[in-house]
Amino acid sequence: MSEMRYEAPRTLAAAIALLSGANGQASALAGGTDLLIRMRAGSVEPALLVDIKGIPEMTSIVAENGGYRFGAAVPCMELVEHEAFSTAWPGVIDGVKLIGSIQVKGRATVGGNLCNASPAADSVPPLIAAGAVVGIVGPNGRRESPVENVVTGPGKTSLAKGEIVTSFLLPRRPPHSGDAYFRFTPRTEMDIAVVGAGVNLTLDDGGVCRQARVCLGAVAERALLVPEAAAALIGTRVDAAALKRLAAAASAACRPIDDKRGTKEFRIKVAGVMARRAAEMALTRARRKN
Amino acid sequence: MSATLKPEEKKLKVVGTRPIRPDGVPKVTGLARYGADYSLPGMLWGKILRSPHPHARIRSIDTSKAQALPGVKAVMTSADLPEHKFEYVGPERVAVNFWHMTRNIMAREKVLYEGHAVAAVAAISRSIADEALRLIEVDYEVLPHVIDVEEAMRPDAPLLFEDMITRGIEPAPDKPSNVSKRIEFKIGDPEAAFAAADEIVETSFKTAPVHQGYLEPQACLARFDPDGQAEVWASSQGHFVIRALTARLLGMDIGNLRVYPAEIGGGFGGKNVPYVEPVALALSRKSGHPVKIVMTREEVFKACGPAPGSSMTVKIGVRKDGKIVVAEGVFKFQAGAVPGSPVMNACMCAFAPYDIPNVRSVGYDVVCNRPKTAAYRAPGTPVSAYAVESVVDMAAARIGMDPLQFRLKNIARPGTPTVWGPKHTHEGFTETIQALMKHPGYSAPLRKNQGRGVASGYWFNNGGESSAAVHVNEDGTVLVATGSADLSGTRASLAMMAAETLGIDYDKVRPIVADTASIGYGHLAAGSRTTFATGIAVVEACKKVIGNLRARAAMIWEVNAEDVIWEDGCARPAGGNKGRFEPLSLKAIAAKRSVTGGPIVAEVSVNAGGVAPGFATEFCDVEVDPETGQVKVLRFVAAQDVGRAIHPSYVEGQIQGGAAQGIGWALNEEYIYDTAGRLTNAGFLDYRVPVASDLPRIETVLVEVPNPNHPFGVKGVGEANIVPSLAAVSNAVSNAIGRRMTELPMSPPKVLHAIDSGRAG
Amino acid sequence: MSKHHVTATVNGDVVEFLCETHRSLLDVLRDELNLTGTKEGCGTGDCGACSVTIDGRLTCSCLVLGVEVEGKAIETIEGMAAGAVLHPLQRKFLEHAALQCGICTPGILIAARSLLERNPDPTEEEVRYWLAGNLCRCTGYHKIVDAVLDAAREMRRQ
Incomplete structure (x- = not known):
């Protein structure tokens, strides 16, 4: 067995230098709740682990231009317990809350949930629906990207060698906005999403939906932003007819697989149901907020 | 919550109370040593x-x-x-x-x-x-x-053992197959009885292996x-x-x-x-x-062996008045890689709850490329009960009877023959059904998308070989050593029975599980046998110790041993004419150990007979999400005849645990193989045992119809509880959606499919 | 194979140990520090039997590398009782018969304590959801939930 190095740099620059300069596979270690399982199963054998939890900008939650920026290595439980953030983005928190048990959320991070690149990641659809932007740092400096551009397929991202996602920026929200994430699992907890749906919408003063984003999880090779589903809501009062069109558009966008967690037929049908339920909750939240 | 039905008032001081288990503290402090801790x-x-x-x-x-x-x-x-x-x-x-x-x-x-x-x-x-x-x-x-049981039985299936000839068929087949064994039990004349029945209900079922x-x-x-x-x-x-x-x-x-x-x-x-x-x-x-x-x-x-998956067909014939006149079951069980599924139990227990004059039960033990099955809580029986209790429910509905009333009408009583020969000899079945009929929840109204299901189940329970040693220490404390593994509180119940028998306080008795060199043979802690059989050994050893203590009191008093009785933890003169002596406590006699004959020790080994079976009846309320097929268990009530609950908390715990496992079995647990024959869900993430938020409170009703063959009336309590659970949940789901479910687990895609095909039809 | 030298605090005591990079905190606790009260049920974070807290945060010790806990404060089941005095949760688990085989009990106690530190008056539903990461196969959770609620009640009175 080859030796595995472990480094815990204190700065981003040092982390990037380690990750981009490594011989063999180098893995960023944040919460480790996926990485350690894969290491244990022997499916990955990194030569270098770079623990990024000691880097302050990756582990902080700060207000920024009326929105929030949180570090990619912030444990999920810290986000859940951050009252102001949870109040501002309840739909994102819906997703974050579903990432494993309390124990797993004590370690797991949203950055890891995204970069692990599972189509079923629970935080990703609501982040995409929210219009979140990731900060990325690599050997060639910093860049930003919409969340939906990071994952390209199961286990695959658009990150270049040595690049890591450092933060998530959730923009300032207009009034009368609400978001929600619903997923389907056979158990109430401790499951991987069979289907997930995140909806983020904004109403005008008259209660008409002016902006909406709908994103589905676990129904394709990566989380799917579904403009047709959003279009079903925009310009409506999110009434029963609009919700029905939303559900149909969501189901129509699915291109799922059959696997141990669900069948194609089931996923397609339930995607519409989850999208509708998420939209209903987002609507309730939008109406509650001024 | 928990209710206890007591047919008789008991005059017991320790048995029936709820003391702290003696092995408890190390288990809450992390100091108890399990297999990996040595x-x-x-x-x-x-x-x-x-x-x-x-x-x-x-x-x-x-x-x-x-x-x-x-x-x-x-x-x-x-x-x-x-x-x-x-x-x-x-x-x-x-x-x-x-x-x-x-x-x-x-x-x-x-x-x-x-x-x-x-x-x-x-x-x-x-x-x-x-x-x-x-x-x-x-x-x-x-x-x-080959993975599936039906496929493994086909003539062209790959053979695990190229020379395996099915046992139990006369004359023996000349070609090898994956069928290791065929068994059949029969009473009466099923063919004639089906011809005469008013209604016949027949359905086939499949269940997945569970761990x-x-x-x-x-x-x-x-x-x-x-x-x-x-x-x-x-x-x-x-x-x-x-x-x-x-x-x-x-x-x-x-x-x-x-x-x-x-x-x-x-x-x-x-x-x-x-x-x-x-x-x-x-x-x-x-x-x-x-x-x-x-x-x-x-x-x-x-x-490590899971419980077998199965493929089954059950058929019953009833009269218009609700009497079941004939039943037939064919049970095909996956043995796994080598022969030995519990299909025989399945055949024997399947119709045991009922008084049916004509029965045929046929079982097949089939090898396939899966791990060898192992015992799991009333091995084989929850599976066959699932099929039988589903069909019983369908039959009750067919003739328009309440499902509990239907079961009560057909229930086995002492004297009812079993398919394997002997007649039933114990009461207790009827009482579990009556307990649920009286339960306020059973008549509570249901809302849309909700359903209620009931089921009953029988399990043999077991007796057999156990050993116990009782040592009286010089300060009056007592050691009870047995060779029975303690899965969930048997040290507590054994100590309680010892304290009750000796007439001393529970906390003066210290029970241990002794190693194989330190006590006589004890068979498995399995088959719901430990509190029954090892309990008998403990009580017998305590009685031997009492005889010894009486003899020492007689020696001290200079009277004959037969003139000394043991009462309330003391030696006393047998009557006024036997002399006037102050009672001698166990502690007082123990203090004179060395001058009255030396160590006070008794060891007893038994091969306990007189087993009384376990019987449980359960009802379950569920709500089905009509858009996703997800089933939420709203309420679960389990009534079990426990003989007598030595430590009621641990008896309730057995019932709650059995019901929880049954719910998991019914709803989401299964071994999932890919086409290459590899298990795809070998972990707790995708092998979905119920988590705390999946389950309701599980209400228990302890029905106590004592077993006359045990000093405290014990019947085993570990297993009967899971026997009806699968069917209770399945009957509830079927009633909620108006379609009969015939396959376990009832995972959401299957339930949704059933709902949608109902809509289409 | 070279090992890391790690210094951490376990149940209030400073400890040092050596471990390979890939060794989990769970392995370190059990095999290096002889604290076998923390159990391995799955090794993949799905059962909660290995629950500990690190700097007050509830986590599965099987999902943490030993080398990651340098300078951190870890609490395990062995540190739950105050010397010879059981924690109210430990006592209530015994009183309510909330354990059968007991293998899940250390993890559940640690998780339940973490809940009550944050929420001294949880509802039954909150207890069930908080403990969803701790599998118990014996009890059906009924008596566990009762014991946690009863301990919370008692702790609120103190």
Whole structure:
């Protein structure tokens, strides 16, 4: 067995230098709740682990231009317990809350949930629906990207060698906005999403939906932003007819697989149901907020 | 909450109370030692290499590179274990064939399932052991495999054993097959009775294999000395059985092997047989060092026996007045890689709850490329009860009777014949049904998308061999030693029965689980037998001690022993004319131990008969999400005849645990294989045992109809509770959606499909 | 194979240990520090039997590398009782018969304590969801939930 190095740099620059300069596979270690399982199963054998939890900008939650920026290595439980953030983005928190048990959320991070690149990641659809932007740092400096551009397929991202996602920026929200994430699992907890749906919408003063984003999880090779589903809501009062069109558009966008967690037929049908339920909750939240 | 129905007032001081268990504190402080918690100086780590193929011939195994790795002290294969004669040993219901067993411990000619052990190493660290496994080269000739029971029964199915001729068919078939055995039980004339029945209901069912899901993976520590003497520390349901099987598998004398019982982290039948113990001991024999093996969860799922999956057809005929006149069941069970599913139990218990004059029960034991099945809580019986209780429900609906009333009308009573011959001799079935009829929840209204289901279930329970020793210490405290593993509170119940019998306080009795060299033979803690059979041994040993104490009191008083009685924990004169003496307490007599004859000790071994069966009736309310097929269990009420609850909290706990496992079995638990014959959900993420937020409170009703053959009326309580659970949930879901569910688990896609096909129809 | 030298605090005591990079905190606790009260049920974070807190945060010790806990404060089941005095949760688990085989009990106690530190008055549903990461196969959770609620009640009175 080859030796595995472990480094815990204190700065981003040092982390990037380690990750981009490594011989063999180098893995960023944040919460480790996926990485350690894969290491244990022997499916990955990194030569270098770079623990990024000691880097302050990756582990902080700060207000920024009326929105929030949180570090990619912030444990999920810290986000859940951050009252102001949870109040501002309840739909994102819906997703974050579903990432494993309390124990797993004590370690797991949203950055890891995204970069692990599972189509079923629970935080990703609501982040995409929210219009979140990731900060990325690599050997060639910093860049930003919409969340939906990071994952390209199961286990695959658009990150270049040595690049890591450092933060998530959730923009300032207009009034009368609400978001929600619903997923389907056979158990109430401790499951991987069979289907997930995140909806983020904004109403005008008259209660008409002016902006909406709908994103589905676990129904394709990566989380799917579904403009047709959003279009079903925009310009409506999110009434029963609009919700029905939303559900149909969501189901129509699915291109799922059959696997141990669900069948194609089931996923397609339930995607519409989850999208509708998420939209209903987002609507309730939008109406509650001024 | 919990309710107890007591048919008689009891005059007991300890039995029926709820004291703190004696082994409790170490279990809440982390100090209790389970199988993986033992270590010895110089200990090595053992690891097992497992087959990646579901079916393959082993052409060769080259261990030389692993052997040469620094830090590796031994590598073993099946060549290190003796061959065994091909013969079935023991009563048919639990027969063992060591030719098969040794092949399951370590593959010989072929690997028969993914995860089958093929070699093992012992090394100075876990990392080195892991690396050594990668260096073992196995040359496999991959063979076609078969997973499903119906497919395995087809004439063109790949054969696991090319020469296996089905047992139980006359004349014997001339062609080999994967059907290891056919069994049939029959009473009356089913054909004629079906012809005469007013209504006939017939349906076929399938169930997936499920795992016991004990939280503690198999683990042991073994030490083999150069003189042939050996010791094993293991968590099991019976250290005497582990000793016997391990010694046999290694070809050593039982007298040379001492097995120490570790605390056991759940078994439910799955730890009745050894998996790691023979391997660790063989590695120790080969290396000269103690060896510890701890399975991973993946190994537990892939290599330790689950309960069988099945394919079944049940048919019953009823009269218009609600009397069941005939029943027939065909039960095809997956045995896994070698013969030995519990299909015989399934056939015997299936119709046992009912008084049916004409019955035929046919069972098939079928090998396929899955891990060898193991016992799981009333082995085989929840599966056949699922089919039977579904059809019983359909029949009740067909003739328009309330399902509990229908069951009550047909219930077996003392004198009702069983399919296997003897008549029922115990009461208690009726009372569980009546208890639920009286339960306020049973008549509570249901809302849209909700359904209520009921089911009953029978389980034999068990008696058999147990030993107990009672030592009276000089300060009046008492040690109770038995050879029965304590799965969930039996030390408490045994101590309670000892305290009650001796007439002393519960906290003056200290119970232990003694190792195989320190007490007489005790059979498995399985079959709901421990509180019954080991309880009898404890009570008998206490009575022997009382006889001894009476004799000492007589000596002190200078009277005849028969003039001394034992009452309320004291020796007293048998009557006014026997002399006027102050009562002598156990403590007072114990203090005079050395001058009245020396140590006060009694050991009793029994082969307990007089077993009374377990019987449970349950109802369950569910709500089905019509858009997703998800089932939420809203309420679960279980009534079980427990004979007498020695420690009611632990009896309730058995019922709650059995019901919870039944709910998991019914809704989401299953072994899922891919087309390559590999298990795809060998972990707790995708093998979905219920979590706390999945379950409701589980209400228990302890029906106490005492067993006259036990000093305190005990019937076993561990298993009957799971027998009806699968069917209760299935009947509830079927009623909620208005479609009969015929396959377990009722996972959301299946329920949604049933709902949608109902809509379409 | 070279090992890391790690210094951490376990149940209030400073400890040092050596571990390979890939060794989990769970392995370190059990095999290096001889604290076998923390159990391995799955090794993949799905059962909660290995629950500990690290700097007050509930986590599965099987999902943490030993080398990651340098300078951190870890609490395990062995540190739950105050010397010879059981924690109210430990006592209530015994009184309510909230354990059968007991293998899940250390993890559940640690998780339940973490809940009550944050929420001294949880509802039954909150208890069930908080403990969803701790599998118990024996009890059906009924008595566990009762014991946690009863301990919370008692702790609120103190």
